[in-house]
Amino acid sequence: MNFINTHRRRDYAHSGDLKKRSWTESMIRDFLGEPDGIMKNHYAGGRPVRMFLMTRVIEAETQPEWRRRVKLANKRRSAAKLARCPALRVCP
Numbered sequence: 001m002n003f004i005n006t007h008r009r010r011d012y013a014h015s016g017d018l019k020k021r022s023w024t025e026s027m028i029r030d031f032l033g034e035p036d037g038i039m040k041n042h043y044a045g046g047r048p049v050r051m052f053l054m055t056r057v058i059e060a061e062t063q064p065e066w067r068r069r070v071k072l073a074n075k076r077r078s079a080a081k082l083a084r085c086p087a088l089r090v091c092p
Contacts, residue, residue, distance in 0.1 A: 002036065002037035002038075009039070010054075011053065011054055012036065012039075012051040012052060012053060012054060013039065013051070013052050013054055013057050014039070014048075014050060014051055014052070014069045015025060015050055016073040018052070018057065019092060021057075022070045022074065023070075024073050026070075027070075027073070028052075028068070030069075031063070031066055032052050032057070032060060035050035035051055035052055036051060036053045036056070037051045038048055038050060038051060039051050047064065056086070060079055
């Protein structure tokens with residue numbers, strides 16, 4: 001595993017980036033596996049940040065199985081949100 005310099009950061013995505021792209025932790029594990037590198041966390045005492053090559057991320061996102069899992073994850077998120085706010089039908 002490589003240590004990623006911040007000047008090469010645009011070639012990689014971390015788990016927070018992936019979650020913004022509708023990934024879940026289990027999808028990261030299943031489709032990407034081990035990270036391609038780590039980056040030092042800028043917060044004192046923070047865990048190292050797992051970094052994944054964007055080329056691998058984009059390749060995984062083109063797979064039909066990935067798209068199926070995203071739809072399932074989105075459906076689950078919607079159901080969980082509705083369960084938290086059933087009377088409102090819209091959560092703040």
